[in-house]
Amino acid sequence: MSSNRLRITKKENYLKLTLRWFKPHHLVFLIFAIAWNSFIIAWFEFLKYGVRFDFMTIMFFILPLVHIAVGLGGFYYCLGLLLNRTIVKVENDKLMVKQFPLPWKKKFSVDVSEIEQLYVGRKKIIDKWDQERKNPLMLAKKNGDKIILLSGHAIVDINQVKHIERLLEDYMKIQDYAMPRELDSKSKPKKEDLKRERNEEINPTAISLSDLKDDFVFNYDLSSWVVTFTIQYDWVSGNTDKLLQVVSDGGEDQLLYLQKQNSIIKPWIESSVENFNFPTFDKSIVSKIPDTLEYDDEVYQLVKELEGKLFHKNQKAGHNVCQNLYLNGEKDKSIRIVWLSDENYSIYLGNKKEERHFDNILHRG
Numbered sequence: 453m454s455s456n457r458l459r460i461t462k463k464e465n466y467l468k469l470t471l472r473w474f475k476p477h478h479l480v481f482l483i484f485a486i487a488w489n490s491f492i493i494a495w496f497e498f499l500k501y502g503v504r505f506d507f508m509t510i511m512f513f514i515l516p517l518v519h520i521a522v523g524l525g526g527f528y529y530c531l532g533l534l535l536n537r538t539i540v541k542v543e544n545d546k547l548m549v550k551q552f553p554l555p556w557k558k559k560f561s562v563d564v565s566e567i568e569q570l571y572v573g574r575k576k577i578i579d580k581w582d583q584e585r586k587n588p589l590m591l592a593k594k595n596g597d598k599i600i601l602l603s604g605h606a607i608v609d610i611n612q613v614k615h616i617e618r619l620l621e622d623y624m625k626i627q628d629y630a631m632p633r634e635l636d637s638k639s640k641p642k643k644e645d646l647k648r649e650r651n652e653e654i655n656p657t658a659i660s661l662s663d664l665k666d667d668f669v670f671n672y673d674l675s676s677w678v679v680t681f682t683i684q685y686d687w688v689s690g691n692t693d694k695l696l697q698v699v700s701d702g703g704e705d706q707l708l709y710l711q712k713q714n715s716i717i718k719p720w721i722e723s724s725v726e727n728f729n730f731p732t733f734d735k736s737i738v739s740k741i742p743d744t745l746e747y748d749d750e751v752y753q754l755v756k757e758l759e760g761k762l763f764h765k766n767q768k769a770g771h772n773v774c775q776n777l778y779l780n781g782e783k784d785k786s787i788r789i790v791w792l793s794d795e796n797y798s799i800y801l802g803n804k805k806e807e808r809h810f811d812n813i814l815h816r817g
């Protein structure tokens with residue numbers, strides 16, 4: 453969406469947006485400023501002749517001083533409209549905004565890691581010269597500060613502001629969600645509905661089970677396995693679990709459930725079972741989910757009930773999900789019941805493994 457007022461330069465190590473201020477009607481302002489200052493010059497040229505140091509002559513020199521200030525300020529302002537550009541640049545993990553070539557506002561810079569969100573403000577800001585009301589591009593920092601990033605002369609219309617927001621968020625890998633006092637916030641997902649992203653770079657020499665996702669390979673049980681599908685569970689408790697579909701080099705399919713509690717990963721090799729092997733867990737029929745289950749001559753105790761969001765692959769907004777986790781007496785076998793609705797649920801049987809059983813984890817790409 454580059455135009456004569458917005459130029460986009462995107463390289464591997466930086467993104468640069470150049471926004472030109474000039475509009476054709478600014479020439480009218482310049483002509484007026486020139487006429488104003490020409491009149492002031494002519495006024496003083498006139499006063500040079502027949503100068504007398506009486507009260508009236510002195511007043512004729514003093515009174516135009518305010519007009520001189522207005523004229524010079526207006527002329528500088530018009531030059532800014534004609535010549536200036538706003539530069540927005542993301543480079544070396546910093547977002548920078550400045551105006552040039554004429555000095556204007558103070559240069560603004562912020563670390564990308566400090567940015568919570570970019571959004572288009574609902575409240576319009578009026579440009580006193582153009583008499584246009586424009587929605588500004590706002591920046592919300594993680595410490596709660598709200599800053600006007602772009603407004604006034606740099607902005608053409610609301611579509612341009614939204615386009616700039618998307619460009620910057622995509623480049624800085626900021627997930628977009630609704631903010632208070634944001635324009636069109638109802639069309640965006642809420643923060644709590646978004647998938648939790650891990651933006652930190654993976655150290656290729658220290659990849660762990662928690663890093664596994666699509667196209668990662670690893671060794672387990674004397675075979676090489678590749679992750680072909682990923683489901684992520686973001687629980688309200690703050691933990692994030694994963695269910696991975698993995699395929700061995702011999703063509704065997706398995707489900708690998710990675711249960712996370714704080715920084716500890718518990719891997720489970722799971723299999724999906726038909727619901728008829730158990731009593732119904734249809735919440736629209738059953739008034740209470742049992743605290744214990746019997747399966748294959750073992751008793752399983754309910755140990756954890758969770759609520760959160762379920763995400764398939766690259767989904768940004770997920771489905772509501774509930775989960776009950778049952779463990780046997782040895783706590784090495786599990787029954788996991790997952791609800792997407794009161795009537796729609798799945799049951800998984802799991803066998804606990806140790807993280808040390810999985811090694812040589814690499815990204816196939």
